[in-house]
Amino acid sequence: MKQKVLIYRCENYEPASIAAIVKEGMQELGVTPRGKILLKPNCVIAHEVFPHAYTRAEFIDGVIRALKERAGDGIEEILVGERSGITVPTRFSYKNAGYEEVLSRNHAKPCYFDEEKQISVKLSNPYRLRDSMFIPKPVTQCDCFINLPKFKAHPWTRLTLSLKNLIGIQDDRHRLVDHNSFLEHKIADLQETIQTDFIAVDAIVAGQKMMLTPTPFPMGAIIMGINPCAVDTICSHMVNVDPNTIVHLRLAAERGFGPIDMELIDIGGDLPLREVQDRNRGFEFCMEHIDSYFKDTGNLSCTVGTFPESHSADYCWGGCPGALQEAIHIFKMYYPDVLQRMRKVRYVVGQVEGPLDLAPDERVIFAGDCTRWEGTLDGKHVKIEGKYRSTKEVDENRTPSNDMLLKIFGSLLECYANTSSRYIHAKGCPVSVAAHVNYLSSIGRIPNVNFDPRNLIPINVAYWNMRFHRFMNRFL
Ligand code: SF4
Known part of the structure; x- marks a missing residue:
């Protein structure tokens, strides 16, 4: 059966418009979230000097509104979980990104993966790099996992989309393991740790060149799908990149996690791929020694x-x-x-x-x-x-x-x-x-x-807060 990926037009960060688009996407894909729902944005860093590195709060706001309208009473709890990068406490990034306000308004809860227990998950794919990986306990307990990556170029992997976004579930202790010439293999391994139920990519303003300090590129799009390989394949084509050159995507496809071949993907939505490709000709990468x-x-x-x-x-x-x-x-x-x-x-x-x-x-x-x-x-x-x-x-x-x-x-x-x-x-x-x-x-x-x-001061306040909550979570 072909995988379906939707590309919708969305020019600005208006939560009501985002909600309407995401709700339509869920209907089209037959997604009905239930139970404990975990949203995973990309919030690798958020700060006034890093304004384009993360999934925007307005995007999360729109997705939560869509979820509530679509699922109604079927929702038990909505968590928004992430582990920020470069050892910065996730609390610090969430505050700077404006997540706290959006979550509180929508009765959703933040979940800081650097404060949670880490659980070892066994891997069995015959092409795996490792036999097991550590992921945070809430990821193993959710009923519905929703991946909300930011569309960005990446100086190590060319692009960071839904597959690469899973690096952000790992805490500092385990994140740097194999974060070397095996990074692409590690990303492929991570796909076995969690089944994704829905993906919505924030490509309203995409990021070019760097992953922490990208320059903005107004792409005016939201991409949705269920299968991460299919979504990342279409996103690669959107910026005129052969998906086979995204090594972790090729590895994930070879391991059977989804298609990389356009023949196996149906494209829908209201923004034609050809139009996006033409608009995105100037999208910049940085893959230089x-x-x-x-x-x-x-x-x-x-x-x-x-x-x-x-x-x-x-x-x-x-x-x-x-x-x-x-x-x-x-x-x-x-x-x-x-x-x-x-x-x-x-x-x-x-x-x-x-x-x-x-x-x-x-x-x-x-x-x-x-x-x-x-x-x-x-x-x-x-x-x-x-x-x-x-x-x-x-x-x-x-x-x-x-x-x-x-x-x-x-x-x-x-x-x-x-x-x-x-x-x-x-x-x-x-x-x-x-x-x-x-x-x-x-x-x-x-x-x-x-x-x-x-x-x-703010980073140290967040740090000690994180240490306290991590200590307390040991007893839960
Ligand atoms: S450059 Fe060498 S030390 Fe650094 S990550 Fe790569 S293999 Fe490891």
């Missing part, structure tokens, strides 16, 4: 070596290089001239052979557990030894907490202890975006955005 991306742009230069996994020996798309790009773009939102104002930094990643030919005042960040280099710095012999562990060697039951404060103070202390050294080796696989911000701040002498007055 960091050595060319930062070449001649300022005081950051990159030396990229080779990587341990044979399927991506020339580059690690899901790990440290992309995290560096995102971190620099975060700084740019605060200090647009950051690449000029920072001290000279060389970023070295992967197995690198030969001298680095540093400028006299240039310092080095050796990034990640796979990085190896041997040579002479300031007349001294230096050997950076890789401690990369393959997927089989990483036990998802024994992972570091990746706590926000521990990360900030850990990396700052490490930089302080190496103040007089030419280099620092940032450990991790991957070194997260958050850790990159801290290392770059110290080594490049850039003000740390974590200490920006707009963030310092």
Whole structure:
């Protein structure tokens, strides 16, 4: 049977119009939500300096109104669950995104996945990367899972849509496991952990290039469907991308989670695909290796070596290089001239052979557990030894907490202890975006955005609130 995907015209964030469109979409697709309903938006970050990174509150407002009209008394509870990115407490992002007000007005509840118990779910797909994955308890308990991604480009996976949105169900402890050259495989694994009942993609204003700091692209569309592969396939075509080049989509389709072939998908709605494709010709991506991306742009230069996994020996798309790009773009939102104002930094990643030919005042960040280099710095012999562990060697039951404060103070202390050294080796696989911000701040002498007055107090209030509720949830 063919999967159906609907593309509807929607030019602005007006909740009543969104509700009418989503209700029509549910009717057309035969979706009738029941029981405990869990909505999963993309709220990777929300802040005045990150205005286009998240599913908008007005969109959630419209979807909840549509759900209530469609399901009536069949609804037991509506939860809106997410784990924000870069270790920022989800409470902080929800507040900034305006979710709290919308949820309270609609008698729906926030569900912060970083505060919930994490449950190990067994996987059985023959092509799986791992045998089990951790997901938050409320995801395992809902009767109806509704995926509400934001339509965005992504510097690691080209696009982030409904399949990739599931990365946001994992807490900090488990999110970075396999968040390296296996990221696309991990996204495919996640599809086995939950059955999606309905998808509505916020493409009213889409995001281009980056995932945390995208530039806005008015796309004027809402895309709906039930099958995530079918929805992501149509979304790829909407921006003139061959869906087979979205690796996690191809993997998910190969594993039997849905179609990638247009012959197996029926398109409906009131916005013809051809018209959208023409309108979206200028949609911008950023899939560039960091050595060319930062070449001649300022005081950051990159030396990229080779990587341990044979399927991506020339580059690690899901790990440290992309995290560096995102971190620099975060700084740019605060200090647009950051690449000029920072001290000279060389970023070295992967197995690198030969001298680095540093400028006299240039310092080095050796990034990640796979990085190896041997040579002479300031007349001294230096050997950076890789401690990369393959997927089989990483036990998802024994992972570091990746706590926000521990990360900030850990990396700052490490930089302080190496103040007089030419280099620092940032450990991790991957070194997260958050850790990159801290290392770059110290080594490049850039003000740390974590200490920006707009963030310092609210983020710490949210952090301690999160810690308290996480502790209390242990006893539930
Ligand atoms: S250490 Fe970084 S660059 Fe190396 S494999 Fe891991 S994530 Fe990729």
